[in-house]
Amino acid sequence: MSFATTxxxxxxxxxxxxxxxxxxxxxxxxFAVAGIMALLIRAEQSxxxxxxxxxxxxxxVWLYAHGAVMILGFQIPALTGFFANFCIxxxxxxxxxxxxxxxxxxxxxxxxxxxxxxxxxVMPDPPxxxxxxxxPYSIITAGNTAFYxxxxxxxxxxxxxxxxxxxxxxxxxxxxxxxxxxxxxxxxATIAAFVLQLIFVPVLGTAVTLITFDKxxxxxxxxxxxxxxxxxxxxxxWFYSHPAVYVIFLPFLGVLYEVVATFARNNVFNYKMVxxxxxxxxxxxxxxxxxxxxYYTGMPDWLRIGQMVTTLLISVPVGLTLIxxxxxxxxxxxxxxxxxxxxxxVLFLFLIGGLTGIPLAMTAMTVHLGETYYVVGHFxxxxxxxxxxxxxxxxxYWFPKMTGRMYNETIGKIGFxxxxxxxxxxxWTMMDVGVDGMPRRYFDYAHFPQFESAHQLMSFGxxxxxxxxxxxxxxxxxxxxxxxxxxxxxxxxxxxxxxxVSPPPHGNWPTPPAxxxxxxxxxxxxx
Amino acid sequence: MVSVKPQKLLSLLSLPLSLLFxxxxxxxxxxxxxxxxxxxxxxxxxxxxLWKEVLIDITAMGIIFAIITAYFLIKYRRREDGxxxxxxxxxxxLVVGWTLIPSFVFMADDFFLAxxxxxxxxxxxxxxxxxxxxxxxxxxxxxxxxYPNGVQSQNELRVPAGKPILLRMTSRDTIHTxxxxxxxxxxxxxxxxVTYLWFYPENPGEHVVTxxxxxxxxxxxxxxxxxxxxxxxxxxxxxxxxTRLVQQQALKSQPVAMNVESAQ
Numbered sequence: 001m002s003f004a005t006t007x008x009x010x011x012x013x014x015x016x017x018x019x020x021x022x023x024x025x026x027x028x029x030x031f032a033v034a035g036i037m038a039l040l041i042r043a044e045q046s047x048x049x050x051x052x053x054x055x056x057x058x059x060x061v062w063l064y065a066h067g068a069v070m071i072l073g074f075q076i077p078a079l080t081g082f083f084a085n086f087c088i089x090x091x092x093x094x095x096x097x098x099x100x101x102x103x104x105x106x107x108x109x110x111x112x113x114x115x116x117x118x119x120x121x122v123m124p125d126p127p128x129x130x131x132x133x134x135x136p137y138s139i140i141t142a143g144n145t146a147f148y149x150x151x152x153x154x155x156x157x158x159x160x161x162x163x164x165x166x167x168x169x170x171x172x173x174x175x176x177x178x179x180x181x182x183x184x185x186x187x188x189a190t191i192a193a194f195v196l197q198l199i200f201v202p203v204l205g206t207a208v209t210l211i212t213f214d215k216x217x218x219x220x221x222x223x224x225x226x227x228x229x230x231x232x233x234x235x236x237x238w239f240y241s242h243p244a245v246y247v248i249f250l251p252f253l254g255v256l257y258e259v260v261a262t263f264a265r266n267n268v269f270n271y272k273m274v275x276x277x278x279x280x281x282x283x284x285x286x287x288x289x290x291x292x293x294x295y296y297t298g299m300p301d302w303l304r305i306g307q308m309v310t311t312l313l314i315s316v317p318v319g320l321t322l323i324x325x326x327x328x329x330x331x332x333x334x335x336x337x338x339x340x341x342x343x344x345x346v347l348f349l350f351l352i353g354g355l356t357g358i359p360l361a362m363t364a365m366t367v368h369l370g371e372t373y374y375v376v377g378h379f380x381x382x383x384x385x386x387x388x389x390x391x392x393x394x395x396x397y398w399f400p401k402m403t404g405r406m407y408n409e410t411i412g413k414i415g416f417x418x419x420x421x422x423x424x425x426x427x428w429t430m431m432d433v434g435v436d437g438m439p440r441r442y443f444d445y446a447h448f449p450q451f452e453s454a455h456q457l458m459s460f461g462x463x464x465x466x467x468x469x470x471x472x473x474x475x476x477x478x479x480x481x482x483x484x485x486x487x488x489x490x491x492x493x494x495x496x497x498x499x500x501v502s503p504p505p506h507g508n509w510p511t512p513p514a515x516x517x518x519x520x521x522x523x524x525x526x527x
Numbered sequence: 528m529v530s531v532k533p534q535k536l537l538s539l540l541s542l543p544l545s546l547l548f549x550x551x552x553x554x555x556x557x558x559x560x561x562x563x564x565x566x567x568x569x570x571x572x573x574x575x576x577l578w579k580e581v582l583i584d585i586t587a588m589g590i591i592f593a594i595i596t597a598y599f600l601i602k603y604r605r606r607e608d609g610x611x612x613x614x615x616x617x618x619x620x621l622v623v624g625w626t627l628i629p630s631f632v633f634m635a636d637d638f639f640l641a642x643x644x645x646x647x648x649x650x651x652x653x654x655x656x657x658x659x660x661x662x663x664x665x666x667x668x669x670x671x672x673x674y675p676n677g678v679q680s681q682n683e684l685r686v687p688a689g690k691p692i693l694l695r696m697t698s699r700d701t702i703h704t705x706x707x708x709x710x711x712x713x714x715x716x717x718x719x720x721v722t723y724l725w726f727y728p729e730n731p732g733e734h735v736v737t738x739x740x741x742x743x744x745x746x747x748x749x750x751x752x753x754x755x756x757x758x759x760x761x762x763x764x765x766x767x768x769x770t771r772l773v774q775q776q777a778l779k780s781q782p783v784a785m786n787v788e789s790a791q
Contacts, residue, residue, distance in 0.1 A: 056744050056745060056746075056747065057744045060741075060744065060746075128744070130741055132741075134702060134740070134741070136700065136701045136702070136718060137701040137702070137741065137742060137743055140700070140701065141743075224717075224718045224719020224720070225718070225719070228719075229719060229720075230702060230717050230718060230719060230720070231717070231720070264603070264612055265605075265610070265611040265612045266611075266612030266614050267612065267614040269614070270617060270621075270622055270625050270626070272622055272626075273622060273625055273626040277626045277630070296704060296713050296714050296715055297714075297715040297717070297722075298714065298715060298717075298720055298722035301648075301652060304648070305645055305648065308641055308644055308645070308648075309637070309638075309641045312637035312638075312640055312641050313634065313637050315633050315636075315637055316630050316633045316634055316637070319629060319630075319633045320626065320629060320630065322592070323625070323629055326592070326595060326596050326599065327625075329596070329599040329600060329603055330599055330603065330614070330615070331603060331612055331613045331614055331615065332599075332603045332612035332614075333603065333604075333605040333606075333610040333611055333612050334599075334600060334603050334604045334605055335604075335605045336604070344600060347596055348593065348596070351589055351592055351593060351596075352589065355585040355586075355588060355589045356585070358581065358584070358585050358640065359578070359581050359585075361640075361644075362577075362581070362640060362641075362643075362644035362647075363644060363648045364570075364574065364577070364644050364645075364647035364648040364650070364651055365574070365577065365578065365581065365644065365647075367651060367711065367712050367713055367714070367724075368574055368708070368711035368712065368713070370713065370739075371704060371706065371713065371739035371740065372739065435578075436708070437706075437708025437709075437735075437737075439706065439737055439738075439739040439747075440739070441741045441746065441747075442746070442747035443746070443747045444747045444748065445747065446747075446748075447735055447737065447750045448735075448737075524611040524612050524614075
């Protein structure tokens with residue numbers, strides 16, 4: 001088969017697995033670019049004063065690119081694009097998704113969004129509005145805010161199409177005999193994330209569209225001089241962007257459950273508690289906590305106090321999901337292969353990230369901690385690194401299914417440990433200087449000379465993170481090309497995706513599977 | 528394989544936690560009763576106090592969780608190839624119990640922290656009556672303060688030590704957050720709205736003020752100083768500045784010719 005034919009087959013594919021792999025390639029490319037931005041940021045911060053560049057706006061563009069591309073171009077597409085596409089039809093025993101062409105269209109939109117985001121590096125006056133794009137700055141800046149808006153809109157559309165598609169798929173295309181309580185936790189978590197996307201993405205779309213109107217069409221939605229209000233944008237933005245944290249958290253939690261259950265060869269502990277209490281609770285609370293991003297913006301006191309309580313209460317469903325995860329280890333048979341190492345790493349990273357979020361839930365604590373490196377350290381632990389580790393756990397875990405080949409175990413484990421050490425060096429130090437008052441988003445910290453050595457330590461640790469993740473990606477590419485044959489079910493998992501051949505053909509099974517009333521994807525041991 | 532039963536574990540987890548909260552609540556009331564209360568209820572000091580309590584709370588929870596996880600990881604590792612897990616069979620009572628009891632433990636802690644947080648928030652919002660009120664207009668990239676007598680200063684706020692200072696803030700362009708790390712307080716200043724914050728400089732000294740809302744290209748250079756002076760020194764400085772201001776205004780209001788004459 002010629003190269004052109006292969007390319008054509010991949011670009012115009014409607015096969016959910018190929019669409020998924022296209023999502024994976026695009027999101028990993030985004031991860032590489034945004035990761036390089038992070039290294040540039042750390043290099044700039046390695047000493048007081050201008051270090052790598054003399055131009056603060058160049059640094060601000062790196063901040064924008066790192067945040068926007070990591071969240072919108074890497075984590076959300078990898079979790080709700082790649083994993084959902086590749087795994088959900090296989091897990092529920094379907095031949096494909098409900099609307100395969102819509103699915104193919106959504107991956108095109110995603111690529112268009114990524115290309116738009118990457119144009120940041122070649123066009124004059126790139127956006128320098130961070131990933132949050134707060135007015136009035138995003139309106140008066142010389143940077144090209146429209147690129148930010150259209151990136152968000154394209155990726156948002158891709159997400160909405162995915163949401164409609166997967167909710168329909170799970171509702172109507174489950175294998176004969178498969179009840180709701182027999183679904184993989186990953187399927188539950190992902191459709192919960194899509195419910196959140198469908199409810200909240202339009203709000204973000206509205207917010208960024210109004211920014212474009214204000215900047216280019218002369219409207220005054222956010223201009224107090226003409227009857228607008230600057231805080232409206234922040235409310236709209238966080239009304240989406242806090243639930244977006246759960247759009248990232250829920251699927252990565254699902255990935256963790258699949259990995260932990262398989263490598264502990266154990267039934268998920270208290271399945272109904274995890275699904276209805278944990279995942280359901282998060283969906284219910286997700287939309288009532290956004291004001292904790294606006295604790296020091298002059299919001300009314302009743303709103304700050306009320307949402308302090310709802311934010312603290314998020315610990316209840318999140319705690320239940322963690323109990324389920326740790327409970328799944330109880331009386332298991334745990335094998336520490338690379339995917340499991342990453343998953344166990346997340347258990348500890350997420351624990352640190354979750355607990356350090358508790359002070360930030362409290363209004364009065366946040367008036368000091370907010371907008372400092374403490375916040376940066378906290379959300380990197382809880383969302384950025386925990387999410388990325390889970391994505392790496394999941395890619396390693398489903399790697400034999402995707403490619404039919406095996407990665408190199410030794411390199412995988414070395415990569416994990418290097419990243420794990422680097423992560424803690426960087427983000428623990430970050431929280432430490434944050435408590436002492438180091439503000440975030442600073443090009444130059446000349447009036448905080450006491451933090452220079454801590455910054456050097458963080459810049460040093462960032463190298464570890466970069467090397468560790470690069471090793472993992474090299475491991476995948478090498479494994480996909482020349483790895484040994486893996487077999488159809490190398491981990492001995494009971495979940496349905498492992499019952500077909502690796503890699504699965506178009507249509508997944510010659511005859512789609514049916515399941516009995518007693519079947520569960522975690523039927524190890526006593527059952 | 529006999530090991531810890533879920534019920535037992537549950538009590539292991541919930542008991543020390545509830546004890547911890549009870550102990551903490553008790554200790555705080557005792558400390559607050561015995562300590563001689565300061566004249567001004569300083570939010571910065573109360574912040575430090577609550578920070579320590581919250582740290583104890585989250586560290587205890589983290590250690591309990593981490594130890595249980597590490598114990599399971601070591602104890603239940605796979606010893607031979609074909610080994611599978613032997614999960615406990617959960618009865619309906621256990622399913623419900625394992626959902627409700629941890630939920631109540633977490634909720635107890637949440638409400639405990641919420642009550643503490645609310646109390647501290649009140650300290651941050653209730654400004655003492657004998658305060659000095661100063662207006663702040665921020666802009667790219669400076670802090671412009673105006674004293675009650677009309678004296679103005681840029682990026683340098685001189686205040687008398689031992690007096691609560693209230694800032695009423697607004698902005699003329701983008702959003703700037705007035706952050707004073709030493710006083711554990713920040714609040715946005717933004718166009719079209721007036722916000723406030725207060726702090727209590729108990730002793731003479733210098734403190735950094737810095738912008739923590741991304742406000743433009745030179746964001747990280749938007750810095751100022753708060754100088755708390757001994758009250759007598761401040762009163763003298765304040766009087767001098769006021770006199771100078773009055774002279775300037777007088778000069779401005781006179782005709783130009785008079786102005787030249789007096790200069791000669």
